[in-house]
Amino acid sequence: MLRPLAAWPQNKSRPSPILYGSVSCRFVFDNFYYSCYSNFMKNFSVSFQQSPYLLKYRFFPFREYLKEQFPYKVHKISLHAGFTCPNRDGRVGVGGCTYCANESFSPNVKGPYLSIKEQIKKGKAFHKQRYGAEKFIAYFQSFTNTYADVETLRLCYEEALADKDVIGISIGTRPDCITDDSIDLINGYTENYHVWIEYGLQSIHDATLRRMNRGHDYRTFLNAINRTKKTCIRICVHVILGLPGETREDMIETAKAVAGLNIQGIKLHHLYVAKNTALAKEYFEGKIQTLDMNTYIQLAADFLEHIPSDVTVQRLVGDTHGDFLISPVWKASKAEITSGISRELEHRGSYQGCLYKSEIPVRTNHLTSAPVLHIQGQDSKKPKLHTINI
Numbered sequence: 001m002l003r004p005l006a007a008w009p010q011n012k013s014r015p016s017p018i019l020y021g022s023v024s025c026r027f028v029f030d031n032f033y034y035s036c037y038s039n040f041m042k043n044f045s046v047s048f049q050q051s052p053y054l055l056k057y058r059f060f061p062f063r064e065y066l067k068e069q070f071p072y073k074v075h076k077i078s079l080h081a082g083f084t085c086p087n088r089d090g091r092v093g094v095g096g097c098t099y100c101a102n103e104s105f106s107p108n109v110k111g112p113y114l115s116i117k118e119q120i121k122k123g124k125a126f127h128k129q130r131y132g133a134e135k136f137i138a139y140f141q142s143f144t145n146t147y148a149d150v151e152t153l154r155l156c157y158e159e160a161l162a163d164k165d166v167i168g169i170s171i172g173t174r175p176d177c178i179t180d181d182s183i184d185l186i187n188g189y190t191e192n193y194h195v196w197i198e199y200g201l202q203s204i205h206d207a208t209l210r211r212m213n214r215g216h217d218y219r220t221f222l223n224a225i226n227r228t229k230k231t232c233i234r235i236c237v238h239v240i241l242g243l244p245g246e247t248r249e250d251m252i253e254t255a256k257a258v259a260g261l262n263i264q265g266i267k268l269h270h271l272y273v274a275k276n277t278a279l280a281k282e283y284f285e286g287k288i289q290t291l292d293m294n295t296y297i298q299l300a301a302d303f304l305e306h307i308p309s310d311v312t313v314q315r316l317v318g319d320t321h322g323d324f325l326i327s328p329v330w331k332a333s334k335a336e337i338t339s340g341i342s343r344e345l346e347h348r349g350s351y352q353g354c355l356y357k358s359e360i361p362v363r364t365n366h367l368t369s370a371p372v373l374h375i376q377g378q379d380s381k382k383p384k385l386h387t388i389n390i
């Protein structure tokens with residue numbers, strides 16, 4: 001483990017040599033430690049020189065990524081385009097993922113109808129006035145934003161891109177709901193826009209995915225990633241820490257697998273229990289527990305240590321809106337938890353990617369279960385404006 005080595009020369013708390021027997025053993029042991037430590041610090045210094053954000057935050061925040069990419073202030077505007085989800089309407093499954101209450105993380109799902117154009121207009125006004133944002137990425141967040149025929153998708157995406165201040169698009173979707181045609185459509189925007197697809201993975205472990213009723217397996221995710229990687233689309237992967245039945249080792253396995261995918265972005269969430277979900281029922285029956293904040297901070301830091309430092313971190317904690325949250329209730333804001341993770345990494349003397357090993361083999365089984373091939377048009381739910389800051 002590199003972690004204790006980084007702190008060793010400063011705090012002089014290296015293990016007593018008595019524990020290690022003879023003088024020659026001590027010599028070998030000390031040399032080994034010095035060699036590991038100097039390699040670690042060499043990599044650390046190089047990483048810091050290449051990535052000043054690592055020195056400041058210990059990870060690569062999305063806002064720093066946006067600053068590197070654009071000469072103006074860019075914010076994301078969260079949109080609900082009126083899609084539903086194949087894991088809710090019966091196409092893949094019913095009831096959705098056990099933790100899913102879209103209203104809890106994207107309140108724009110409820111309320112009066114606003115067109116995408118109107119949502120963009122209001123989102124722009126909000127972010128300009130509150131944060132001084134100048135340009136925007138249209139973030140199709142709610143439900144499954146590729147769950148329609150290509151012409152419907154084109155109309156939706158281009159309604160957002162038509163705004164002169166929208167410089168990019170980010171499309172949240174499921175890995176089993178992306179056809180080659182929709183990938184081609186989205187890839188077509190990369191010539192003139194900054195384009196992301198955000199795939200929900202949550203875990204690489206099929207047992208966990210089954211338990212959460214995700215409705216797809218890891219192979220399906222890899223298939224979507226592999227097809228998307230043949231394009232110029234940037235890929236962001238969503239992961240949840242603290243899923244029922246998962247150990248720290250399971251989560252680290254997910255981190256290592258994601259690290260080897262050569263993606264550009266990651267979003268980490270903690271598992272939370274929201275009202276009106278299957279998970280809430282399990283929670284009240286005492287079948288599941290949620291993480292306390294300090295454990296989450298430790299796990300998130302563990303996870304980031306395995307993720308390459310050039311993968312931008314778009315999110316480090318889940319977000320609930322309104323009174324949907326049942327558990328965990330942490331007495332800290334999102335910003336405080338994020339800076340807690342930074343402090344934890346600093347305290348360890350580590351940083352994002354310090355344990356990343358590019359030679360780690362990635363499970364890449366290209367055989368896949370079938371994606372959702374028959375997709376429906378938009379459902380009739382009318383969205384209302386909701387924006388989030390990044």
Ligand code: SF4
Nearest residue numbers: 085087096097100143
């Ligand atoms: S894929 Fe997303 S929208 Fe669909 S049920 Fe799961 S969390 Fe909800």
